[in-house]
Each structure stands twice: as C-alpha cells, then as structure tokens.
Amino acid sequence: KAWLDGKKLGEHQGGYTPFEFELGATGKHDLVLRVDDTPHKFKLEGKQGYGRAAGIWQTIYLEARSQNFFKTVHFTPDIDKNEVTVNAALDAPAAKDLKLELLSKTNGISIAKKIREGQKEIAFDVKIDRPHLWSLDDPYLYEVKVVLQGDGIGDTVSTYFGMRKISVMKLPGTNYSYIALNNKPTYLELTLD
16 A cells, blocks of 8 residues: 555555556655565465565666656567567547657667557567577577657667577477477476476
C-alpha cells in the first residue's frame, strides 16, 4: 500500500511484479510504502530451500512524466531477415501529433516516426546491416535511445536489445530435437539436468 502525505494512493498485490502509482504532486511530500511479506501457503518462499525471497528487491524510482509518455518499448529481433521490430506503446492515446526518434550510437541507427493524435501504439521494422549476433561467448547488446517529442511533451527511454534467435531444430543427422541458438544446436546443461 502507498500513501502520499497521509492520503492513500493505492495498493498492489503480487510478488515479483512491477507496480506504479501516480503521485500528481510537486514539491516536498511524505511518501510511505507498506509491504506485507507475511508467509502464506499460497506464496512462493525462496527457491529449492535457498531461503526466503521477500521484500521489495528492485530499485524504486520517482519519475516526472509529461502528458504522454512511453508505457513500454519492446524489441523483437529477426536474425533471418536482419531486422528488429520495434513496438512502442504510450500510456494513453496521443493528445496531439508526436515524433518518435530511435537513436543508436552502436550502429548509427537514426530513425524518426510520426505518432498521430489519438494513436497509442506504433510498430516498425529496422534493418540491421551485418548484425552482430548475441551469443553465449559474445553477449553483444545494441544500445538504443527512444525519444518522444512534441509540443510540451517529452520522454526518453535508454535501453538495449540483442540480435539473437532461440528455436528448436533437429540435431543434424538425427531425429533428436535440440534447442538452437542463432540456428545452431546448443546443448543446455542446466541445474538439476
């Protein structure tokens, strides 16, 4: 549960899932979070006897947001087509025409797209020339910045993605199904395997 200056903002139930509250206030205030981690039979308590996993375990952020802002920005790589699909969703339909810019210093990408008034989501493909594939031996990531601009509106998300493909294929010369990473069979030696 969360309170701002003694007034309840809301509550969230569910472990390991993100939550947010709209503060709608500027200046100095008292923000109180109360977390109840009482053990219950229906709750997960640690993993395989490694101890309790409880409490808030991620960083808490306070963010100033404009009238429209990014709710999500998601990248879906397609190494067979040498491209990545970008899906961006706003918190609400655009109050006016906006511009989305995708910038990457790692491979020189600079793309601008228009988000029309009333539009809430946008999806587009970006060609990646000679993609640097993410692998276990070389976990390369493309660093990108996604910028939302408009009259009195601005939001920036700095993030990253990897060009990789996880699939299932037959081990060459056999009828055995194998997990493949970037179209190559990969033997997974896992815990408890």
